[in-house]
Amino acid sequence: METAPRFFRHGPSLLARLVFFVMLSLTLMAVDTRFKYVAEVRHVLSAVIYPLQKLATVPIAIYDNVSEFFSSHHLADENAELLQQKLFDQGQLQRLQALEAENVHLRKLLDASERVEGKAVMAEILHIPRDPFNRKVTLDKGSQSGIQPGQAVVDDAGVVGQITRNYPWVSEVTLITDKDHSVPVQVLRNGLRSVVSGTGKEATLELRYMAGNTDIQEGDTLVTSGIDGVYPPGLPVAVVSKIERNPAYVFARVTCTPVAGVANNRQLLILSMLPPVPEIPAEVIELKPNNKKREKVGIR
Amino acid sequence: MAFVDHPKQEILRPVKSSFIVLSLTLAIVLNLLPVEGLAMTLWPDFVALTILYWCINQPQRAGISTAFIMGLLIDIGNASTFGQHALAYCIMAFVALVFHRRLSIFGILKQAPQIGLILFIGQFIMLLTGLLDGSQFPGRDFFLPSITGTLLWPFFSSLLRMPQKPRSDNDVR
Numbered sequence: 502m503e504t505a506p507r508f509f510r511h512g513p514s515l516l517a518r519l520v521f522f523v524m525l526s527l528t529l530m531a532v533d534t535r536f537k538y539v540a541e542v543r544h545v546l547s548a549v550i551y552p553l554q555k556l557a558t559v560p561i562a563i564y565d566n567v568s569e570f571f572s573s574h575h576l577a578d579e580n581a582e583l584l585q586q587k588l589f590d591q592g593q594l595q596r597l598q599a600l601e602a603e604n605v606h607l608r609k610l611l612d613a614s615e616r617v618e619g620k621a622v623m624a625e626i627l628h629i630p631r632d633p634f635n636r637k638v639t640l641d642k643g644s645q646s647g648i649q650p651g652q653a654v655v656d657d658a659g660v661v662g663q664i665t666r667n668y669p670w671v672s673e674v675t676l677i678t679d680k681d682h683s684v685p686v687q688v689l690r691n692g693l694r695s696v697v698s699g700t701g702k703e704a705t706l707e708l709r710y711m712a713g714n715t716d717i718q719e720g721d722t723l724v725t726s727g728i729d730g731v732y733p734p735g736l737p738v739a740v741v742s743k744i745e746r747n748p749a750y751v752f753a754r755v756t757c758t759p760v761a762g763v764a765n766n767r768q769l770l771i772l773s774m775l776p777p778v779p780e781i782p783a784e785v786i787e788l789k790p791n792n793k794k795r796e797k798v799g800i801r
Numbered sequence: 802m803a804f805v806d807h808p809k810q811e812i813l814r815p816v817k818s819s820f821i822v823l824s825l826t827l828a829i830v831l832n833l834l835p836v837e838g839l840a841m842t843l844w845p846d847f848v849a850l851t852i853l854y855w856c857i858n859q860p861q862r863a864g865i866s867t868a869f870i871m872g873l874l875i876d877i878g879n880a881s882t883f884g885q886h887a888l889a890y891c892i893m894a895f896v897a898l899v900f901h902r903r904l905s906i907f908g909i910l911k912q913a914p915q916i917g918l919i920l921f922i923g924q925f926i927m928l929l930t931g932l933l934d935g936s937q938f939p940g941r942d943f944f945l946p947s948i949t950g951t952l953l954w955p956f957f958s959s960l961l962r963m964p965q966k967p968r969s970d971n972d973v974r
Contacts, residue, residue: 515865519895522869526891529873529884530930539883546877550833553826554878557833628833630879631841631946633939634931637880666880673880680936701936 547668554627554639554671621770622646624654627671636679636699638662640769643670651731653772659737659760660684660725661769674769677738677759678706686723686738691716694726697739697757704762706739708755713746717755733772737761813965816859820964824851825871833878842942845950847957848875849923852890853916854961856897857904868894885930893923909955917951 512518532538624642642648644667652664654674662676675682680701686708687694693716697706711717721741727734739757746753831847848871855863872887879886896919897904904912924947932938 515895515898518865519891522865522891523888526869526872526884526888529887530882533883534934542873543877543883546873550829550874550878553829554833557830558835561835626835628835628878628880629837630881631844632879632881633943634927634934634936635881639878639880 543666544668547671551668551670558627620773621655622648622773624648624672624769624771626767626769634701636662636676636682636701636703637665638674638676640664640672640674640771641670642771643668643672645669648672648771649774652774653732653736655736655770655772656761656766656768658762659739660732661761663731664771672771678703684732684738685726685729687726687734688717689722689724690718693717694728695723697723704758706757706759708741708757709752711753711755713748713751713753715753717741717744717753719744722760723757812967813962814967816862816965818862821855821859821862824855824961825867829871829874829878832875842945843949845946845953846920846923849890849893849920850916850950850954850957851961852894853897853919854958856894857901857912858962860898860901863894864898865891865894882930882934885927888930889923889926892926893919896922909958912958913951913954916954917947920947920950923947 513521529539622642624640624646626638627641628639630637630639640648640654648664648667650664650667654661654664660677662674662679662682664672665675666673676699677684677697678699678701680699683696683698685694686697695708695711697708700707708717708723719741723738723741725732725734725736725738737760739759741755742758743756744753825848828847828851832844834844836844852863852868852871855867868890869887872885872890873883875881875886875890876883900915904915907915921944924944928938928943
């Protein structure tokens with residue numbers, strides 16, 4: 502194939518190659534974090550890696566099937582338990598339906614806009630990265646199933662995160678514990694609004710900038726307030742686990758534990774997009790440049 | 802599996818390119834295996850090990866560009882910042898290529914600590930990029946995969962060397 506033996510062919514020197522690739526990866530990192538221009542490259546590479554990701558889940562699937570096969574004698578018990586659960590849930594659901602009808606009626610009376618209930622798509626966790634620097638998981642549904650960035654992801658207990666990137670067959674979820682992620686919440690007990698932010702550590706969230714005398718207690722449940730137009734209102738997010746009120750500081754340190762967890766279950770629900778939020782009122786628009794600046798800081 | 806500390810004198814059969822590609826592909830799958838708990842903190846970076854093996858033993862075939870492409874693929878699979886693994890793998894491959902003559906003089910067992918050092922350098926670069934991105938120090942457990950990688954190196958490189966072993970029946974001629 503080649504005229505000169507492989508041994509005698511030398512490309513650019515080793516150091517030159519190193520410098521080239523180091524510069525290239527540094528550029529890619531900067532472009533990826535700041536400008537999001539490399540989506541096409543990402544899509545191509547994701548198509549290459551998708552079969553491998555699928556292949557990597559095969560051992561787990563086999564293990565699941567085998568353990569299911571051997572545990573089939575539990576099925577009768579499980580069935581009975583599920584039937585009981587279903588009966589219980591049915592009762593709750595009937596009450597909910599009555600309440601929902603009443604709610605719609607009351608809203609009509611008040612002339613308020615109706616809440617639209619969304620549909621949900623079930624997805625399975627394909628991969629939980631070992632990267633300790635960002636809290637993300639990969640799901641096995643992508644743009645082919647109509648998944649778009651911005652959709653909220655929940656499990657049976659509460660909010661898990663938000664779709665931040667979609668590929669044809671997979672999508673990436675940024676978990677609420679990610680250091681760059683925040684969820685607007687409300688305290689269920691008294692309706693106090695705040696924003697809960699991820700810390701980058703596992704199962705730890707914090708409420709920042711809460712004044713020392715705020716009415717918040719350990720054990721309070723935080724639910725989404727829905728004012729962000731991303732998360733539907735009323736979904737459980739976290740429970741306040743620890744409050745440190747130090748008179749020396751203006752703000753209290755409020756640590757929370759998320760109620761949902763990707764460690765517990767492999768199936769998650771991707772909620773459909775919420776209807777677009779109403780236009781921002783005129784006086785807020787003047788502040789917009791300021792807000793944009795803040796958003797950019799947030800991405801970093 | 803028994804492994805011997807290979808002397809340099811042993812003449813190996815040429816490596817097929819398809820085998821290099823296959824080993825790198827399998828390494829990606831091993832990296833992406835959904836492991837949990839303790840296994841997750843100890844899980845070594847198989848892609849880094851494979852790249853290092855080929856850089857040391859086949860420096861003409863595998864180099865910095867291979868490391869770069871593998872890094873990009875792992876970045877996509879791991880949902881990390883695009884280029885983070887690519888940067889670390891490139892520098893690891895560079896170190897391995899610079900020292901490949903010296904490293905191949907040592908036996909597999911004596912190579913292990915030096916491989917450990919290269920793995921540590923790679924993880925340190927990933928830590929630096931993570932810290933620059935605004936993360937907090939993830940704890941000392943972060944460096945455990947380098948140690949398991951070091952311990953695994955003798956087994957791993959014997960495994961990759963196996964297909965190139967001279968066939969014993971050809972010797973009788």
